[in-house]
Each structure stands twice: as C-alpha cells, then as structure tokens.
Amino acid sequence: MLILNLVFIVLVGVMLAYLARHYIFTAVALYYRRGQTHYNPRSTVYQPKVSVIIPARNEENVIGRILQRMTELTYPKEKLEVIVVDDGSTDRTGEITEEFAKKYDYINVIHRSPENGGKGKADVLNEGSKHATGEILYVFDADYYPQRDVLENLTAPFVDPEVGAVQGRVTVLNEPKTLVTRLVALERIGGYRVDQLARDDLKLIPQLGGTGGGVRRSLIEFFGGWDPNMLAEDTDLTFRIYLAGYKVRYVNEAECYEEAVENWRWYWRQRCRWALGHMQCAFKHLWPIIKSKNLRLREKIDGMLLLNVYFVPILTGLAWFLGAILYFMQPSGWITLYWALIPIFVYSSVGNFAPFFEVGVGAYLDGRRRIYRLIPLLFVTFLYNTLICTKALADLCLSKILGRKQHAWIKTPHLGR
Amino acid sequence: MTPSFSKKTHTFGRAYKERPQFLHLTIGFIIVVSLYFLLYSTLDETALVSIMVFNLLFVFLTFPLRGPVWCKILWLGMGNIIGLMWNFVRAFLIALTVEAGGDLNVVTFVTGPAVDFLWMVPVWALGMSALAEAQRQKRKQEGK
Numbered sequence: 001m002l003i004l005n006l007v008f009i010v011l012v013g014v015m016l017a018y019l020a021r022h023y024i025f026t027a028v029a030l031y032y033r034r035g036q037t038h039y040n041p042r043s044t045v046y047q048p049k050v051s052v053i054i055p056a057r058n059e060e061n062v063i064g065r066i067l068q069r070m071t072e073l074t075y076p077k078e079k080l081e082v083i084v085v086d087d088g089s090t091d092r093t094g095e096i097t098e099e100f101a102k103k104y105d106y107i108n109v110i111h112r113s114p115e116n117g118g119k120g121k122a123d124v125l126n127e128g129s130k131h132a133t134g135e136i137l138y139v140f141d142a143d144y145y146p147q148r149d150v151l152e153n154l155t156a157p158f159v160d161p162e163v164g165a166v167q168g169r170v171t172v173l174n175e176p177k178t179l180v181t182r183l184v185a186l187e188r189i190g191g192y193r194v195d196q197l198a199r200d201d202l203k204l205i206p207q208l209g210g211t212g213g214g215v216r217r218s219l220i221e222f223f224g225g226w227d228p229n230m231l232a233e234d235t236d237l238t239f240r241i242y243l244a245g246y247k248v249r250y251v252n253e254a255e256c257y258e259e260a261v262e263n264w265r266w267y268w269r270q271r272c273r274w275a276l277g278h279m280q281c282a283f284k285h286l287w288p289i290i291k292s293k294n295l296r297l298r299e300k301i302d303g304m305l306l307l308n309v310y311f312v313p314i315l316t317g318l319a320w321f322l323g324a325i326l327y328f329m330q331p332s333g334w335i336t337l338y339w340a341l342i343p344i345f346v347y348s349s350v351g352n353f354a355p356f357f358e359v360g361v362g363a364y365l366d367g368r369r370r371i372y373r374l375i376p377l378l379f380v381t382f383l384y385n386t387l388i389c390t391k392a393l394a395d396l397c398l399s400k401i402l403g404r405k406q407h408a409w410i411k412t413p414h415l416g417r
Numbered sequence: 418m419t420p421s422f423s424k425k426t427h428t429f430g431r432a433y434k435e436r437p438q439f440l441h442l443t444i445g446f447i448i449v450v451s452l453y454f455l456l457y458s459t460l461d462e463t464a465l466v467s468i469m470v471f472n473l474l475f476v477f478l479t480f481p482l483r484g485p486v487w488c489k490i491l492w493l494g495m496g497n498i499i500g501l502m503w504n505f506v507r508a509f510l511i512a513l514t515v516e517a518g519g520d521l522n523v524v525t526f527v528t529g530p531a532v533d534f535l536w537m538v539p540v541w542a543l544g545m546s547a548l549a550e551a552q553r554q555k556r557k558q559e560g561k
Contacts, residue, residue: 026478030435197432252432328522356538357478360545364482365433369549375542379534 001330008326011319018312021305025198026361035201036249039156041149046159049079050151050214051134055124057087057117059142060096062259066142067100067107075151082107085128088117093142121210122226122233129220138214143259145173146212153254154214164246165237167196167206167213168254177262182374183381184260184267186363189371190354193252193362200250204302208241208248210234212256219246230284232277239285239303245294268388275310275385275392282307283396313386314393354378437481441489445480448490449473452497464504467533471496475541484548485555492544499536 028035052070056063063084070082084101086094086109097109110131117124129137136158140146146168147153154166169192172185199206208215215237220226223240230236238248261267289295289303354362356375363371449472456465475496480489507528514524 029432030482031437033434193432324526327526356542357474360542361478364545364549365435367549367553369553370546372542372546372549376535376539379538 004322004326008319008322011315011322014312014315015319018305018309021302022355022358024202025195026358028198028201029194029358029365030361032198032201036203037160039159041152041156044156044159046156047076047079047152048135048155048158049081049133050075050136050138050155051081051083051128051132051217052138052140052151053125053128053132054082054084054140054142055087055121055128056084056089056093056097056142057124058089058091058093060089060092062143063093064096064100066140066144067097069145069148070107071100071104072148073146073151074148075155077106079134080106080151081132081134083128083131084109085124086111087124088112088114090114120228120231120233122228122230125233126225126228129217129225132217135217136214137217137220139211140256141211141258143173144211145257147255150212150254150256153251157249157251158214158216160249162247163249164219164241164244165208165213165215165248166254167208167248167250168256169193169196169250169252170209170212170256170258172260173257174259174262177260179374179377180264180267181260181262182371183377186359186371186374186378187354187381188260189362189366189368190359192250193365194358195354196250197252199302202298202302203247203296205238205242205299205306206248206250207306208234208238211258212254215241216246219244230277230280231273232281235278235281235307236284239281239289239307242295242299242303243285243288243292264384267384271385271388272392272395275389276396278307278310279392279396282311310389310392313382313389317386317390435482438483438486439481441480441486442476444486445476445489445493448493449476460501460504461508464500464507467504467537468497468500470533471500471537471540474537475544479541479544479548482548484552488548488551489544492540492547496537496540496544499540500533503533503536 054063054066067082067084070080073080082104084097084107086097094109094111097107101107101109108131110127112124112127125139136155138151138154150168154168157163157166170188171192172181172188174181175185176182196206198204210233213234219241222244223237226233227236241248261270286304286307289300289307292300295303356378359378360372360375449469452472453465453469456468460468472493475489475493479492480486510528511521511524515521
C-alpha cells in the first residue's frame, strides 16, 4: 500500500510539473514582452542562397499546389533552389514536377526508383541535401502551402550565428472539412501560438516541426545528415542542434498551412508514428541532455519535459487507475482532494497536444470567435492519444526486445482538398 | 501544361501580446472571494472545491484579457449557477443511492469531481467565445 501511495504521489508530481509548465507558457504567450530579439526581414539585410527540399511520394493531389506556390514566393529567385525528391512515386507526382522543372530553372527534381524509395522521410531529406547548394536547407512537405514571404521571415533569424535552425508556424488548411481536422486545428493553435512562442520567448527549446522550418546546411553536414533510424527526425534534429551548442528559433509570422488528417484512422496512424519517434528521441537524448555542458539548466528542464511529453498521457491514465484503487481501498482527505483536481490535471497533461486553456488563449490571441465551442471535445483526443501513446510504447519496447532498429514509415495520404 | 492552383489563406501576423487588465482581475478576485465565503457554509467540501477550481481558473485566465467586464462577470456567474446545479444533481443521486441501499463509494466515485470537466471546460470555452465576440462587436462599432 505504501508503494502504491508513493507511485501515486510521484505521478501527481509529474502532472503538476506539466501543469505548471502549461500555465507559465500560457502567461508568457499572453503577456511577456521581453522575449528574444525579433529579426524583422524588412530591417535585416540577410538573404543567403537557400534550398527548399520537398519530399514527395505519391503526392499527385498536392505537389502541383506547393510547386505553384514556390514560384510565387517573394524571396529572390536567383537565391532560391527548390529540390523535389520524388521518392519512387507510382502516380503522376514525377510528371507534374517535371512540368514545373521544365518551366522554372530553380526547380529541380530527383527521381528515385520505387525499389529505392519508401525508406522514410529522413532518408529522402538526406538524398535532397546531397544536391542542395544553399546555405540554409528548408523542408516543406508536399501538402504544405506557405505564405509568399515565408522564406524572408524564416531566414532573418539566421543572421545570428548561434541560430542553427528556425521553425515557422503551422496552421491547418482544411480546417472546416471534418471534426478531426477542426480538432487538429485546435491542437496546432495551442502547440504553435502558445507553446512554441513561449519557448522562444523564454529562450528554452522551440521544436523543429519537420516542415515549415530550416536548418544550416553546414550543421547537417556536420551531423552526417538526418538520422534515418528516427521516426521523428525533426525532434531528433532539434536536440542534436542544442547538444552541438546551437539554438532553434520560432518565428510566429512565418506561416505555413498543412493539410490535416481527415479521419480518426489516419489520425491514429500519424500520431502513432509521432509518439514512437518522440519516445525514440527520449531514449536517445535524455541522458546526453542531462550531462551536456552546452545547455543551460532551464533548457535542460524544458528539454526533459519536451522529450517525455508522449509518456504523459500514459502516466495520466495510470494515475486515474491508481487513484481509483486508492480511493476504494483507503478513502482519505488528500485522495478526495486529488479527485477534485483530476480534470484539470488531465487537460493540463496532454503535452504538446495542448491543454484546453492553452488552446483557448491561443485562439483568443488569433482573434478566433467560434472555435472555442469545440474545446470540450479535446478530451476525446486526449483519451485517443492515451491509447496511441500506450501502443507506441508497447511497439518500442517490443522492438527493443527484438533488437529491431528500423521502424516502418507509414505515410499520411494527402487529398489536396 | 503547368497546373494552376490557388488557395485563400488568412494570415495571423506577428505574435500579438496582451496588456493585463489588473482592474478586471481585482474585481474578479473580489467576486470569487465573496462567493467562497457565501458558499462555504452551504456546500460540501467536494462541491466547494470544484466550484472554486472553476472560479480561480476563470478569474486568472479570463479576467485579465481585454473585453467588457460585464461579459466576464456574466459568464463567471453562469459557471457558478451551472456548477451549483450539477452539485445538486450529484447530491440528489447520492441521496437516492443511500435510500436504495446502494454502495455510496461507487456513486460518489462515478459522479465525483472527476466528471466536473463536463461543465467546467464548456462554460469556460463559451465564455471565451462570448468575450471574443464582444471584442469583435466593439471593434466593429469603433470602425477598426
């Protein structure tokens, strides 16, 4: 019984730490004005040659849209290089890309055969980076739709030599489509408008999102490329950058629109991949972060909380279960009090899927009016994510036991609607 | 032929920051403290804790934001009414269970504070929606 109580207290402590983190982030996103230097692209004359890498595997529904957008970017075309890596597509992706490449000399295509393709995003990015000549490598997924001035906004912070990578804001393009896309939009608002911005303001660890962001080519070369064994190559790169003594900046006004998954089945598959990848990163980077001399204490704490964020839904579920057992076995004052607070803990412990007040405040700061009404439904995604994270952890443990290094990359389909 | 695509998108722009409305926060805090003393002797511990959790959340997250104070007070009051109603329903269910000779622990657990989020979060979210709408109306009237 004593052990159960101790475990319960530890779990409550973990949730309280995440609760405090979310409240601090929300307050910072709302009121904190003394953040980091903001590099305005109109006052920063720094425009190096940049390469945009677009991984594409069977993306005929969306590839034309992003390539059209690339031609509309306001960044000087003589300093722009677009590299589409056609990763063994069996649809019209290669054909559409070739049409653009013929018309615009800064758009290049690399075709991989179907036998060589499908090994994951990191592998595709490594292929693209081999052909890149720009100082900064940007990664845009094929379903993305950036603002015209996105590259100016993203490039400006690179004027600081300590900045290794920059991440822009990701918002949902197909928000009105289904309930799932609306809920993903809510998560995105909380995750970027509040979480990422607060991390940047507080000089913590803003996270690279895998798309809509850029990294110095010299750093990628130094690292030997993206790690093809990692499913969350973006999170992995974030921590490798910090461990190497550089930092990541977040630029809220560099906006990119993504096509969110439209049904629960694809939500499950995408989040399973994210959760598994994040957990891989936690096992890989947790100890190096603790002993690193390149990170300050606040970065270490934030890094640890960030790395473990996908374990939190599992821990919350466990706390509920344990709380119930203790409640029936030994009803006491503090257990009752905990039950009173548990809804707040649950909502506050959803990690980077953002708790309700973060989402609400983010929507308010964006000037939204109606989206708040869906906030109560975040509880559904929380429960769903608890199952997702539990499955991801089980998969990871199984692969560790079996000594399997490579995980299957399940690509999210993009409909271009 | 090069395919043609176009999408209408909305830009959110540079990260906007609020200036906290300390006067509103003070008003809200006074209301909550008054409510505490008003409800302290009439409610049981569980009901009081859940209503106070809602009140503190609402006051600290909503009152410092821009927007009419009447709207914030209205939704704070609305939350308290709904919270009280739910707690009466809960008390009724517990009494019914005792009357029927059921397990008190089970009914307390099922209807316990863990399900309070069913009214807390929606009321807070609707309050935020109303506040945002009031802000929009104000801007519209000012012609901004």
